[in-house]
Amino acid sequence: MATAASRSFTLTIGQRRLGAKLIGAVLSLAFVLVFNFFLFRVLPGDPAKNLTRNRLVPAEQVQVLRESFGLDKPLPQQFATYVRDTLSGDLGISYKFRRPVSEVIAERIWPTVLLLGLSTLLSTAIGLWVGIRGAWQRGSVFDRLSLGASLALYAMPEFWLGILLLIAFGVGVGSFPGMFPTGGMSSPDTDMTSWAGVVDVARHLFLPCLTLTLAYIAEYALVMRSSLLDELGEEYLTTARAKGLRDALVLRRHAVPNALLPTTTLIFLNLGFVVSGAITIETVYSWPGLGLLSYEALRTPDYPLLEGVFLLFSAAVILANVLADLLYAYLDPRVRAG
C-alpha cells in the first residue's frame, strides 16, 4: 500500500518536472523567435542593395525588390507578418536563393546531421572507453600514452588538424597516395540511391568524420578520466571491494555510473550543437552543411534564411537540454528526489 502510494507520488513529481521543463522550453523558443527578428535587423547592410551591388540597377528597381521582400513596411508590421507566418509553419522565401527557406534548409540539414551524428557517436564511444581505461589503470603505459595524445588533440586547432589530415590522406605525401577526396559530399554523375553512391558518400565522409571524432575524443576522454579518478577515491568503492566484488564489476556497477554524470552533460551540450554544425570542419572539407549556409546567409544578410536557420539551431539546443534534464533524473536519483 505504502509503496504503491509513494510510487504514484514520484510519478506525479516526474510529470510535474516534465511539464515545467516543456513550458520552459517553449518559452525559450518563443524568446528566440522574437529575438531573432530584431537581432538580424541590426546587421549592417540593406539586402536589396547588397543583392544589386556593383550592377547598374535603377533606384526604382531596388525599391521594387525591397517591396517584394516586404522591407518597405513599418517594422511592427514586418514583425507581425513574421510571427504569424512562422507560427503557421511558413519560414518565408530566402532573399538570396529565392526559394522557400524550409527547402533550402532541408537540403543542408542531412549532411550536417550525418557528419556530426556519426562523429559524436564514435567519439563518445571511443572517448569514454579511453577515459575509463586510463583512469582505472592510472599511470600505466596506456594511460600515459592516451593522456598525452588526448591533451595534444585537445589543444590542436580543428582547422589545422583538418588541413593536416586533408594533405596526408586526401592529397598524399611523397609516395604515399591520397586515398580520399579533398572535399564535398558526393561526386558528380553518381546515382545516390545505388551501392556505388553509398560508397561514394562514405569516402567523402571519412576525413571530416575522422577529424571531428579525433577532436571530440580528447574532450570526452579527459572529462571521463578525471571524473572517474574523483570517484576512485570514494569510500563506497572500498565497501564494494570489501563485499568481495571483482575489480571489473566494481568499475562497471559502481564507479562508471557515477562518473558518467559530468560526461553526460557534456555529450548533450555538444549534441545540441550537432545541427548548427562544425563550421570549421565544413569549411575545411567543403561539406555542404548548415554551418556554411548560415555564413552565406549572413553576408547578404538574408533575413528569412537567417531566422529559419537560427530558429532550428535554438530548437536543437533547447531540445537537447530537455533530454539531458530527463536523462539526468533517470541517472541520478538525487535529481529525481529534488
Added chain:
Amino acid sequence: MGATSSAGGNGRTRGIGRLRRASVLVVLVALLALLAAPSVTAQEQQPAGKLTFTVGIINDVDSLNPFIGILAETYEVWALMYDYLVGYSQKDFSPVPGLAESWQVSDDGLTWTYKIRQGVRWSDGQPVTARDAAYTFSRIIKGTFEQTNYGNYVANIKTVTAPDDTTLVMTTKKPSPSMLRLAVPILPEHIWKNIDEKKVATFDNEKDAVGSGSFKLEERSTGQFVRLSANKSYWGGAPKIDEVVYRVFNNTDAMIQALKKGEIDFADGLDPAPFNSLKNTEGVTALAGDYSGFDELAFNTGAALDSGEPIGDGHPALKDKRVRQAIAHAVDKQVLVQRVLGGYGTPATGIIPALYKDLTFQPGDGEAYNFDLAEANRLLDAAGYKDTDGDKIREMPDGSRPLRFRLFARQESNTSQQSIQFMQGWLRDIGIATDVKVVEENRLTEIIGQGEFDMFEWGWVVEPDPDYQLSTFTCGSRSYKSGGEVTANLSDSFYCNPAYDKLYEQQKVTIDPAKRAEIVKQMQRMLYVDAPYVVTFYYDELQAYRSDRYAGFQAQPDPGGVALFQYGTYSYRNINTPQAAAASADEGGGVPLVPIAAGVAVIGAAGVLVALRRRSTRDERE
C-alpha cells in the same frame, strides 16, 4: 560459486572480446580498403570514353535562373548554357557574331536589325528563332522582376519585333553603342512562357533546363557542384571535352590541394603566395592573366545628394582638388604592385584598365603624378595647408582644423588592408594624419552612401563597355533620398562636374567606336586631373591549371589575358588532352601556350646547365 561463474563468464567475455576486437579491426580495415580503393584507380585513369574538365570555385552558384543569380560564377555557367546576340572577341573584346550572325544599324542610329543564325536548336530539339530573342527582350521590357538583372540593357529600347524566324528588329529611343553589348541570355519562349511573373521569382531552372549554348546543364547539387555536358552540335564548333564540372570549395587551401592532387583541373582567384608555390608543381601551369579590375584610393570630394543637398561629414580639405593632387603624388603605385600584389599587376592611370587598349588612358608628359613626396609637400605648402603648431600635421589655411582623415579599408580584403598601411606612411611624410578603420564591405557601402568618410580603398571590375564605369562619376549617381532616408547609389566619391556629365551623355549616343573612344579618354583625363580617385593598380587574375591533362587554353585578351572567367567561352570549347591538342596545333587551332612555354623553359634550363657546367670546369681548372 558466484565467484567462479563470474570468473568463467568473465573469461568467456574476454575471449569473445578479443575475438570481437579482432573482427572489428578486420572489418574496419576492409572498409577502409573499400573506401580508398576506387580513388586510386579513379585518379590514375582518365576515363577513356569521357573527358571531364573540373573547375574549382570558391562561391557556390547562387541560382541558375538568369533572372535571379548575380555571382560571377553563375554568369560563367550561363555563358555555357545560353547564347547571346553578340559576343566579345577573344583578341580585344570587340563585338563578334553570337546568335546573331550579322547586324545592321539604320542611318539615324535608331533601328537595329539582327540576322539570327539558322539551324540552331535548343537542347530539347526545338529550333531557335528570332522569336525567342524577341520574346526574351520583350519579357524584360514589360516585366518588373525581370528588370532587376537586365533593366539597364533595355532601358533605351523602344520596340522589339521578329518579322520572320531569322530577323530581329529593335528600335531605340536614342542611338546607342550598347546595342552590341546586350549581355542578355536568349531564352526559349516555349519554356519560359509557362513561368509567369509570379513564378519566375522563385523558379530554380535546375531540372531539364533548356538552352542553346555550347554546354547543357545536367545536374546541380547545392553547395557541391554543377555538371554540364557538351553540345556536340554547337554552331560555334563542338567542344572537344565532354563535360564541365564546377566544384565548390569552401576554402582556397583545400582547392589548391585538390589541384595539386589532380581532383580538379583549374583553379581561379589565387593569392600570390599559393600561386608562386603552384609554379613549381609538376603538371601544373600557373598563369597571371591581365584582368579588367582596378583598385583605388577614393576621396570624399564633397558628399551631396543627387539634388545637390550636402550630406555627411567629409573633411573640407578634400573638397580642394589641390590636396587630392598632392596625395596623388604621394602614392607609390610601383611599390604597391610589388609589395601588395607580389608583382602581379601594373601601376594604373585611368579608370578603364590597360587591357582595354582602345579605351584606356595614358597621361601625357608633365601631366602624370609621379611619386614625389617633395612635390606633394610643395603643392600643399603652395595651397596654404601649413603646419602652424609644429605637431608635424598640417592645418587648414585658416588654421581651423588639422588634416586628419579617416581612411577605410575592407575587412574582406588583404590587398585593401595592406595598401592603406603603405598609404598611411606616405601621408604621414607629407604632414597628413590618418585614422585607419577596417570595416566589412556591407558596412562600408553604407558609410560611403551617407558621406561619412574621408578616404577609402576599394576597387571595381570594368566591363568591356565603359558606360557603367563612367556613370559612377556622374552627378546623378550620387546618393538619393528614398522614403526620407539617404540611400547609397553608385557614386562613391560624390564627384560632380557638369562638363563630365555632358561628355557622358555624348559617349552614350556615339556609335562609332573610334569617336567614342576619344570621348571616353577625354573623360578619364578629366578624372585624372580632378582626382576623385587615385587609381592605384590594375591587378592580374591568378589562375592555375593541370597542363598535363589539358592544353589549348585560349587567352582573352590575346595575348596576355586570363584563360577562364572571360567574356565568352573560348577555352571551354577549345581545350583538349595535350596529345590531341599538339596534333591539332599544326592545323592552326588553339594558341599553343603550353608547348611554347615548355619549349622556352627547356631551352632556358639547358642554357643554365651549360653555363653552370662551364663555370664549374673553369673553377676546377683554376
